[in-house]
Amino acid sequence: MFKKISQILIAVLLLALPLQMAGASFIPNDTYYYNQWYLERIKANEAWEKINSSPNIVIAIIDSGIQIIHPDLAGNIYINKDEIAGNGIDDDHNGFIDDVNGWDFVANVPDPSPKFSAGFNNSGVSHGTMVAGIIGAAGNNNRGVAGVTWKSEIMALKALDDSGNGRMSDVIRAIDYATNNGADIINLSFTGSSYSEGLKEALERAYRAEVIVVAAAGNDQSENHGVNIDKTPLYPACYDGDNGENLVIGVAATDTMDQKAIFSSYGSSCIDISAPGVSFFSTVTYNPFAGEEYNQYFGGYWSGTSMATPLVSGTLALIKEVNPNLTRDEITNILLRSTDNINNVNPNYIGQLGVGRLNMSGAVNWAEEKLNDHSGRLLLSPYWASYSAKFRNTEEHQNKIQILSPPSNLFKEFLADNNKYKEGLKFGSGDVTGNSVSDIIVANGFSGQPLVRVFDVKGKLQSQFMAYDLKSKAGVNIAVGDVDGDLKNEIITAPGFGAEPLVKIFDYKGKLKKQFLAYDQKFKGGVNVAVGDVSGDGLAEIITTPGSGGGPHLRIWSGQGKLQSQFMVYDQNFKGGVNLAVANIDGRFERNKSEIIVAPQEGSSPLVKIFDNYGRLKKQFMAYDNKFKNGVSLAAGDVNNDGSAEIITGAGPGGAPHVRVFSSAGEILESFYAYADTFNKGVSVGFILMDN
Secondary structure, X not given: OEEHHHHHOEOOOOOOOOOOOOOOOOOOOOOOHXXXXXXXXXXXXXXXXXXXXXXXXXXXXXXXXXXXXXXOOHHHEOOOOOOOXXXXXXXXXXXXXXXXXXXXXXXXXXXXXXXXXXXOOHHHHHHHHHHHHHHHOOOOOOOXXXXXXXXXXXXXXXOEOOOOEEOHHHHHHHHHHHHHOOXXXXXXXXXXXXXXXXXXXHHHXXXXXXXXXXXXXXXXXXXXXXXXXXXXXXXXXXXXXXXXXXXXXXXXXXXXXOOEXXXXXXXXXXXXXXXXXXXXEEEOOOOHHHOHHHOOOEEEEEXXXXXXXXXXXXXXXXXXXXXXXXXXHHHHHXXXXXXXXXXXXXXHHOOOEOEOEOOHHHHHHHHXXXXXXXXXXXXXXXXXXXXXXXXXXXXXXXXXXXXXXXXXXXXXEEEOOOOOOOOOOEEEEEOOOOXXXXXXXXXXXXXXXXXXXEEOOOOOEEEEEEOOOOOOOOOXXXXXXXXXXXXXXXXXXXXXXXXXXXXXXXXXOOOEEEEEEXXXXXXXXXXXXXXXXXXXXXXXXXXXXXXXXXXXXXXXXXXXXXXXXXXXXXXXXXXXXXXXXXXXXXXXXXXXXXXXXXXXXXXXXXXXXXXXXXXXXXXXXXXXXXXXXXXXXXXXXXXXXXXXXXXXXXXXXXXXXXXXXXXXXXXXXXXXXXXXOOXXXXXXEEEEEOOO
16 A cells, blocks of 8 residues: 555645745746745746747646646646546547546546545545646736646546555556556655565556656655655665566655755655655645635645655656647756756755755756757877977867867867967866856976966866966866866876876865875876766765886775775776776666766777776777877766766877767767878867757
């Protein structure tokens, strides 16, 4: 049995908080809009300036029934156009007679409304109607409340009885009905502690049909402040496929301060995203004959992960409406990548509330602007910048940064430095200036001054500083990421050949925040550096490997310079140096954790390896012919917007300027020459996430 109400819905009357509404965004004229504080928090009114309806998207709500004649919902209820109401015939041959608006799997009848049957309670008969109002109450109609999407098709599927309990078999049948009858999204605002292989199989069928399933993470009304569902799994939020497929988007609840709601479950495995879940005002089931408490069409205030879940479902509908050609994984990726980081107000739950709190405006913007074009672009520059008359084009490309749309369409290029160095430029990317737009951070290679420059994507210099002593000619390697949890990206530097292995952490203006020795102080072969959350704890780590002359000794550091773990990535006798990159190449299955990618700097076959943070080898492949031993430049990023990062390689000096893009499985997705085929000084590669 699913004990839904006791676990999901806190049915105490909470006082609505005073609201301060932004005047610059669209405000609908619904009577009780100002009772819906959570809509402003997720920036719904900003999203509505671009899109407010999803009339072509079918959202199945599997719950305790929906009052389909409710005045704020009736116009948005799904209609099965292939079925003739009341004729007692299964016109569309789907196995259900007269299923015009959905189905009641409890009573096995066509009407999916609450029945006020024996044992009913207020929470039971109104819960599904409340969820429907949060998703799809008609907006800007001078009455009631506003849903996330003002126009949609709500498929009402009653699988819980009027007291909020349900049988597993009814839930399974309801999921299959939604999957087989055109639902795009399934909302499951309930949970239970019992594992069911049958329910998992139903969710797998939905997954294969490209249906997105969203489920509540669950509540705990005791003094335990929520359930850690890594330790005590709750379902359906915790179902995953046999191969790691994320069958369900699990939703935790936050309060008015963006902190974890006191009752909300938490955990790193089952929860994908958080959304507001307290003090909700919505549509309720109207039936004055059942008592005075049922003589209103609208009411509140309700709290629970049940309330947070439909905010996510409604947002998914708008994403799909913006671009109907998006796949399930692309839609989910947009939802998760557009969230707001709430780690700073949840220090005890970092990595356990999903990737962040729902940002409806950000999701719509991402769908509208970024996925109409490749937002991931390649960065290229010569690896070794010394030149001779034989290769005239080498000088042409010296110290230029090129930004390409895959495979090789030049988007932008600029000259980062007028000087000529033996080794080319080192670079990284990320928003370090705090304007939500990626910057390009450039440093000089070997023989150049240790100068770090910050450019915008147009090549305009934003800031510059010396990372090491002015006399140093070792060059500077670069990485970018938020390593101290302050929600601002830092610039991490490491020296090239000839200097002690001192890693430094700066802000973009050159203020030193932290420094530490990555290896023995006597080692001067250079340090390669990358940044990413490889542990899945919500904080980025610093990953280092030695340059030429050092062993293949990879180390993982906290942002405070504390050694977390270390392991060998090649044979311990290899001394050619190790290039590296960090990215989430399993993004569709493991969204909160990045992998470590390594390749030889020189002196070995071009074997690319992929590790987790424990040093476990996940995959390896040859980037080029195994006889090529001049090194492989590495980068990684989501080039094709499929929700997972691709691996980008550039051939080292001595080879053709050959750039390749690989899938996580080692399959070649793109392959091209960055420069003329006579150029043999190597190609440095990078990745930048850009606005269109």
